[in-house]
Amino acid sequence: MISHDLKIYNTLTRQTELFEPLHKGHVGMYVCGPTVYSNAHLGNARTFMSFDILFRYLTHLGYKVRYVRNITDAGHLESDADEGEDKISKKAKLEQLEPMEIVQRYTIDFHNMMQLFNALPPSIEPTATGHIIEQIEMTKKIIANGYAYEANGSVYFDVEKFAAQHNYTALTGRNLEDLMNGTRELGGQDEKRGRLDFALWIKANPEHIMRWPSPWGEGFPGWHLECSAMSSKYLGDQFDIHGGGMDLAPTHHTNEIAQNIACSHKTPARYWIHTNMLTVNGQKMSKSLGNSFLPHELFTGNHPLLEKGYSPMTVRFFVLQAHYRSTLDFSNEALQAAEKGFARLMNAMKLLDGLKTSATSTTNIQALKDKVYAAMNDDLNTPIALSHLFEGVRVINSVSDGKETLTELDKALLIQLMRTFVFDVLGLKEENAVNTDKIDGLMSMILNVRNEAKAKKDFATSDLIREKLKEIGFEIKDGKEGTTYTLSN
Numbered sequence: 287m288i289s290h291d292l293k294i295y296n297t298l299t300r301q302t303e304l305f306e307p308l309h310k311g312h313v314g315m316y317v318c319g320p321t322v323y324s325n326a327h328l329g330n331a332r333t334f335m336s337f338d339i340l341f342r343y344l345t346h347l348g349y350k351v352r353y354v355r356n357i358t359d360a361g362h363l364e365s366d367a368d369e370g371e372d373k374i375s376k377k378a379k380l381e382q383l384e385p386m387e388i389v390q391r392y393t394i395d396f397h398n399m400m401q402l403f404n405a406l407p408p409s410i411e412p413t414a415t416g417h418i419i420e421q422i423e424m425t426k427k428i429i430a431n432g433y434a435y436e437a438n439g440s441v442y443f444d445v446e447k448f449a450a451q452h453n454y455t456a457l458t459g460r461n462l463e464d465l466m467n468g469t470r471e472l473g474g475q476d477e478k479r480g481r482l483d484f485a486l487w488i489k490a491n492p493e494h495i496m497r498w499p500s501p502w503g504e505g506f507p508g509w510h511l512e513c514s515a516m517s518s519k520y521l522g523d524q525f526d527i528h529g530g531g532m533d534l535a536p537t538h539h540t541n542e543i544a545q546n547i548a549c550s551h552k553t554p555a556r557y558w559i560h561t562n563m564l565t566v567n568g569q570k571m572s573k574s575l576g577n578s579f580l581p582h583e584l585f586t587g588n589h590p591l592l593e594k595g596y597s598p599m600t601v602r603f604f605v606l607q608a609h610y611r612s613t614l615d616f617s618n619e620a621l622q623a624a625e626k627g628f629a630r631l632m633n634a635m636k637l638l639d640g641l642k643t644s645a646t647s648t649t650n651i652q653a654l655k656d657k658v659y660a661a662m663n664d665d666l667n668t669p670i671a672l673s674h675l676f677e678g679v680r681v682i683n684s685v686s687d688g689k690e691t692l693t694e695l696d697k698a699l700l701i702q703l704m705r706t707f708v709f710d711v712l713g714l715k716e717e718n719a720v721n722t723d724k725i726d727g728l729m730s731m732i733l734n735v736r737n738e739a740k741a742k743k744d745f746a747t748s749d750l751i752r753e754k755l756k757e758i759g760f761e762i763k764d765g766k767e768g769t770t771y772t773l774s775n
């Protein structure tokens with residue numbers, strides 16, 4: 287273990303707490319995954335990238351992490367109040383496809399997107415439809431424990447009864463009465479006993495296509511239930527971390543906690559971690575508001591809000607520049623700045639191996655390393671960690687220019703620090719890696735021609751080559767060890 291003092295903000299206690307896993311050396315983490323009825327947008331991607339960084343950092347600290355992130359392929363209705371159609375069924379009808387064709391298409395799309403953003407796959411990726419039996423069993427248990435009731439083929443969670451014995455709003459700290467007053471009154475036809483009650487199992491009307499047999503007739507599970515059933519199946523009744531976007535805390539996660547307590551008398555996760563939203567002009571990016579970008583629109587620049595295309599690593603760098611609990615506002619300027627910053631970082635990474643060493647160091651690399659860890663341990667403060675890594679970039683460039691020095695030992699420490707954090711923890715990677723060998727080959731050929739010109743004292747040609755390369759974006763530098771190049775922006 288490298289460091290034990292990771293502190294993380296826990297929505298449940300509203301405090302930044304020292305992270306201590308239930309079982310030494312192991313971490314169980316559940317993150318609510320996507321509903322696969324349409325292409326995931328950049329906002330969704332931000333949330334999943336944030337948890338990817340947590341997964342990577344915990345792994346780096348030496349924990350054996352079991353990371354479960356589900357795929358919602360049934361039960362997610364259009365409205366949180368158990369109303370509207372199932373999002374996947376609706377899309378299937380619209381496109382005249384089987385619901386599972388929709389699920390397959392958008393699951394593949396989601397995986398492709400996550401791969402482009404260099405997010406590691408979770409350890410287990412369970413689906414709601416693959417766990418209908420577990421959800422029925424959980425519903426039976428909650429009924430048996432007295433916290434749910436059947437009404438006309440559906441099963442509802444009795445929130446008022448639960449709230450009389452437990453703190454139903456523990457996660458958000460909201461006042462129950464205010465919540466009640468803010469919720470629509472039940473109509474005469476309503477099967478629910480209380481206005482905060484939510485469905486565990488929903489009776490399928492004749493035209494509903496996604497349906498399964500149950501003790502209460504043919505139906506389908508409520509959305510909140512799948513996460514309770516799958517998290518406890520793979521991580522136990524109690525586990526370490528539960529995460530998702532901030533918008534999930536008031537309803538989805540609040541109801542998940544209630545279900546798990548009603549079933550096993552235990553609060554499922556100890557640390558509840560919520561990521562803030564990606565916004566566009568201050569408004570949450572969402573499909574329904576029409577302000578969302580799909581990854582391919584972002585990469586090609588083919589969107590009215592985009593001035594040009596940005597690469598996946600530029601976007602990942604942009605995400606890292608904000609703390610996960612702050613909103614991150616999209617803008618062309620911010621992405622252009624991220625593009626420059628990322629290129630500067632990658633150029634420095636290329637110089638690392640070739641840095642000359644000296645008898646003394648002008649910078650304290652160990653202190654720099656401590657600062658990077660301190661930032662990450664402070665509730666995963668990636669913007670601060672990045673700013674320290676950029677101090678590393680400054681040192682690399684200065685040593686490369688001969689303005690500062692590093693000992694052999696410090697050079698090794700700097701290489702290890704930069705590679706570990708930039709590549710392994712923050713998950714950035716060299717782009718166009720397949721082409722770099724070819725570019726290197728081409729550049730070495732051009733530089734040889736230039737050197738021959740110089741040897742013949744044909745400085746007009748050698749200067750022309752330098753100038754032309756500069757125009758394209760290649761900066762060349764003549765040093766004692768020969769000529770090197772960097773890609774400028």
Ligand code: AMP
Binds near residue numbers: 328329333563564
């Ligand atoms: P969904 O597929 O709608 O269930 O959403 C998947 C995840 O993306 C959830 O954790 C949401 O909280 C999150 N999410 C949705 N919109 C945004 C946004 N604009 N910024 C960040 N995360 C978001």
Ligand code: ZN
Binds near residue numbers: 317318319513538
């Ligand atoms: Zn969930």
